[in-house]
Amino acid sequence: MIEQKELQELVETARPATKEGKVADYIPALAKADKGDLAAAIFTKDGEFIAAGNDEKKFTLQSVVKVLTLVLAIMDRGTDYVFDRVGMEPTGDPFNSIAKLETRVPSKPLNPMINAGALAVTNMIVGASVEEKLGRLLAFIHDLSENSSIRFNEEVAESEFRTGDLNRSLCYFMKQHGVITEDVEKTMDFYTKMCAIEMNCRDLSRIGAVLANNGNDPATQRRIIPGQIVRIAKTFMVTCGMYNASGEFAMRVGVPAKSGVSGAILGAVAQGEGIGIYGPALDDKGNSVAGVRLMELLSAQYGLSIFS
Secondary structure (H helix, E strand, C coil), rough: CCHHHHHHHHHHHHHHHHHEEECCCCCCHHHHCCCCCCCEEECCCCCEEEEEEECCEECCHHHHHHHHHHHHHHHCCCCCHHHCCCCCCCCCCCCCCCHHHHHHHCCCCCCCCCCHHHHHHHHHCCCHHHHHHHHHHHHHHHHHHHCCCCEEEHHHHHHHHCCCCCHHHHHHHHHCCCCCCCCCCHHHHHHHHHHHHEEEEHHHHHHHHHCCCCCCCCCCCCECCCHEEEHHHHHHHHHHHCHHHHHHHHHHHCCCCEECCCEEEEEEEECCCEEEEECEECCCCHHHHHHHHHHHHHHHHCCCCCCC
């Protein structure tokens, strides 16, 4: 698909866009990021890494993890159970909005990629305790990434837990309407720890490659996720994965992707490659400014759009 030198050139072309954004500061631990950072990795369908920038620098997944928890919840509970409690529609509201919960009947989150939906999905993952749920999610991520050293960042998790009152509000509202059944503080404990799971661009690109290959590990051809569940996940990535800029991203890039406020972007290319990007300077929608620019450059130069 692309040579390392070409990827490095595209990263440097996109890097000036970092000046246009700012790092997330509503989670205090994320405010420490260097807004000038930009790194990318591609895991090819032949099982090789191509990387540029400081591709081994670790970052937390934040909302990128919502794709993986959705997949795990469907594997645990089945599609009927999950989508009886969470909808399938995009939203033009901010990712942490409570507005639609108050106005829709039944009062369930519009989709699993917004905070309310992800909190509801978190509640569905099988496990008798936070530790068991987190252990199962980490084991799943270890399998996807082929990296058993991946853990969560305790400082970031604690920072998010301490400042997460808006997410608590979403939980209590959904508990009142029977969407969430567990203790809210336990749900918040798991949610903040899963968002704080930490990896680098290489790990993220390898996960993207499994999604790009319909649930098969491209290096071993071993099936990790059922194909039908991957199709659901990638559909949500297209329609809801880039917050309320998802429509514009689909037009400009056309690659199933999920972003997080850490500056992470996960991409699953139809041709079989996985993309992992880190650029913590964010736009007003919460997406990496330079990361989105890099995705635009990659898509334009290599014809990556699923709509081409």
